[in-house]
Amino acid sequence: MYKINVSSSFSAAHKLNNYPGLCKNLHGHNWKVRIQINCMKVDELGMAIDFGVAKKYLNDIMSMFDHQYLNDLPYFTGINPTSENIARVIFDELKKEFNSEDAKIAEVEVWESDHSSVIYTKH
Numbered sequence: 001m002y003k004i005n006v007s008s009s010f011s012a013a014h015k016l017n018n019y020p021g022l023c024k025n026l027h028g029h030n031w032k033v034r035i036q037i038n039c040m041k042v043d044e045l046g047m048a049i050d051f052g053v054a055k056k057y058l059n060d061i062m063s064m065f066d067h068q069y070l071n072d073l074p075y076f077t078g079i080n081p082t083s084e085n086i087a088r089v090i091f092d093e094l095k096k097e098f099n100s101e102d103a104k105i106a107e108v109e110v111w112e113s114d115h116s117s118v119i120y121t122k123h
Helices: 051-065 083-095
Strands: 003-013 028-040 104-115 118-122
Touching: 003 051, 028 051, 028 083, 051 083, 083 104, 083 118
Parallel strands: none
Antiparallel strands: 003 028, 028 104, 104 118
């Protein structure tokens, strides 16, 4: 199996409703996102999946989040736009493109700071 990783980033604002600390206030992050796609074989060029293809789909999602107030996006209706929920939303969106025997989204890692990240996967 080949595990293909690509990364991207976005900047956005959010607040965490009902949170007991400072994050209940409006604030922003520069999120970094890494995705992993598991591929079972390579093509005639020796590539499991073109990095450019994986980056395109990831960047399409990043552009929907970039410079937005995440709480207002339909993805987060009724839930807080935490790093955990952001990772799950990105995973679910990428599953629409990478959900075959040959290429399947395996995990999404979201960093909200240089020192804190969450990984979402479905197994």
